[in-house]
Amino acid sequence: xxxxxxxxxxxxxMAAFGGxxxxxxxxxxxxxxxxxxxxxxxxxxxxxxSMVMKGETEVEDTGLHVGEHAKGINxxxxxxxxxxxxxxxxxxxxxxxxxxxxxxxxxxxKAAEKLEATSAALAEAAATxxxxxxxxALKEVGGACGGCHKAxxxxxx
Amino acid sequence: MxxxxxxxxxxxxLAPAALAFxxxxxxxxxxxxxxRYLFAVxxxxxxxxxxxxxxxxxxxxxxxxxxxxxxxxxxxEPEHGIxxxxxxxxxxxxxEGVSPDGDFYYPAFPYLSFTGxxxxxxxxxxxxxxxxxxxAEPRRDHDLDFPYNIRVGxxxxxxxxxxxxxxxxxxxxxEAWNRGAxxxxxxxHCVECHTPRDFLGGPKKDMxxxxxxxxxxxxxxxxxxxxxxxGLGDWSAGDFDFFLSLGMMPDGDVVGxxxxxxxxxxxxxxxxxxxxAIAAYLQALPPILHVVERKKP
Numbered sequence: 001x002x003x004x005x006x007x008x009x010x011x012x013x014m015a016a017f018g019g020x021x022x023x024x025x026x027x028x029x030x031x032x033x034x035x036x037x038x039x040x041x042x043x044x045x046x047x048x049x050s051m052v053m054k055g056e057t058e059v060e061d062t063g064l065h066v067g068e069h070a071k072g073i074n075x076x077x078x079x080x081x082x083x084x085x086x087x088x089x090x091x092x093x094x095x096x097x098x099x100x101x102x103x104x105x106x107x108x109x110k111a112a113e114k115l116e117a118t119s120a121a122l123a124e125a126a127a128t129x130x131x132x133x134x135x136x137a138l139k140e141v142g143g144a145c146g147g148c149h150k151a152x153x154x155x156x157x
Numbered sequence: 158m159x160x161x162x163x164x165x166x167x168x169x170x171l172a173p174a175a176l177a178f179x180x181x182x183x184x185x186x187x188x189x190x191x192x193r194y195l196f197a198v199x200x201x202x203x204x205x206x207x208x209x210x211x212x213x214x215x216x217x218x219x220x221x222x223x224x225x226x227x228x229x230x231x232x233x234e235p236e237h238g239i240x241x242x243x244x245x246x247x248x249x250x251x252x253e254g255v256s257p258d259g260d261f262y263y264p265a266f267p268y269l270s271f272t273g274x275x276x277x278x279x280x281x282x283x284x285x286x287x288x289x290x291x292x293a294e295p296r297r298d299h300d301l302d303f304p305y306n307i308r309v310g311x312x313x314x315x316x317x318x319x320x321x322x323x324x325x326x327x328x329x330x331x332e333a334w335n336r337g338a339x340x341x342x343x344x345x346h347c348v349e350c351h352t353p354r355d356f357l358g359g360p361k362k363d364m365x366x367x368x369x370x371x372x373x374x375x376x377x378x379x380x381x382x383x384x385x386x387x388g389l390g391d392w393s394a395g396d397f398d399f400f401l402s403l404g405m406m407p408d409g410d411v412v413g414x415x416x417x418x419x420x421x422x423x424x425x426x427x428x429x430x431x432x433x434a435i436a437a438y439l440q441a442l443p444p445i446l447h448v449v450e451r452k453k454p
Contacts (some may be wrong), residue, residue, distance in 0.1 A: 007288060023364060043408065043409045043410050044409055045408025045409065046405060046409030046410070046411065047407070047408050047410075048404055048409070050407070050409060051400050053399075054393070054395035054396070054398075054399065055395070056393070056395065081343070102345055121433060128365065138403065139402070139425070142272050142403035142404055142411050143421065145404075145405075146404045146411045146412060146413055146417040146420065146421070147413035147417070148413075148415025149412065149414070149417065150413040150417040150418070151413075152413075153413050155376070155377065157411065
């Protein structure tokens with residue numbers, strides 16, 4: 001009865017360690033996927049705003065649609081810092097995040113806060129329904145996106 | 158009678174002089190305003206200003222396969238800048254790529270494009286630059302590999318690639334196309350980054366605007382010909398308008414990289430008519446099928 005314990009213990013230990021390694025990789029992949037998801041939602045809202053403002057849709061109440069997209073961006077902007085906080089090397093190699101995010105963490109957080117502020121201003125402008133005001137506010141949001149991308153993103157394609 | 162005649166005669170002499178004077182002042186103001194606009198579209202400060210440094214005092218590093226170029230001080234300071242330059246000096250620099258001392262400029266200074274500008278526009282840029290504060294910042298020498306560090310070597314290069322301007326309007330196209338051609342080819346010098354280069358660093362003519370994976374600062378520069386699969390063939394007029402004014406792609410992504418600066422300090426300041434002209438010109442380019450991909454490290 002005593003003999004099988006050793007192999008069983010070994011097996012258990014291997015399973016535990018191996019499992020941990022797999023788990024750690026999964027976590028890293030998940031963390032990268034999640035921060036990519038947060039950014040993608042923002043990009044999709046921006047795509048929606050541009051379609052509505054270009055007049056490519058059947059939407060009648062431009063202000064409502066632009067405003068709600070802006071609120072969506074605002075909500076996601078608040079998640080950026082949390083999503084990126086842990087410095088994780090992407091096991092899949094798909095990441096476009098530059099290491100400057102973590103070496104200049106304060107700058108990165110400031111850039112995310114700029115998106116928060118500008119998207120809130122866009123939601124306010126949209127509430128007035130004034131297209132010129134929306135255009136001007138959208139310019140600020142675009143500036144926040146591009147400024148952060150310039151400093152912290154390396155496009156892969 | 159004579160007493161009344163004298164003031165009248167003085168008036169006769171002075172009035173045209175005063176008129177000419179105010180007219181000249183207005184013309185100068187117009188040139189400065191025109192120059193401010195062209196200066197932004199031409200992106201002068203991008204290469205001639207170091208990040209966080211004094212405007213146009215120079216120093217920004219431009220890394221290329223031939224070495225690193227440092228944009229010189231072009232403030233109107235007499236010692237280190239261009240304060241002593243005459244109109245003819247400035248014209249020759251942008252039209253011919255030759256310094257007041259007769260040296261060839263490296264084509265990192267995009268005179269292959271600027272040569273297409275009119276005399277009037279080139280001098281308007283000078284007029285604007287000369288309203289900016291002079292800065293006494295010494296120039297930094299380029300750091301180039303052999304044999305590119307020998308300026309005389311540029312003579313055959315120029316013979317091969319350089320066609321002096323100005324651009325002539327093409328009567329076969331409309332006003333918007335011609336304005337777009339002038340902005341894209343000459344002032345905004347889009348071709349400099351969006352066209353692949355051969356091993357001598359000259360633009361590949363048959364691949365104009367087809368993009369390159371070896372752009373400035375390691376960027377991948379997209380194909381902007383109207384090819385449907387690999388270029389901007391499915392961009393609407395609104396897409397061009399949003400991109401040039403906001404840096405926003407049709408899918409909602411906003412460009413970073415070097416193009417972000419080009420949009421912020423350049424294309425976002427274009428008038429609506431000029432943005433439309435650029436779109437009209439780009440959409441009429443011959444479409445080139447060319448996939449631009451980052452090279453595997």
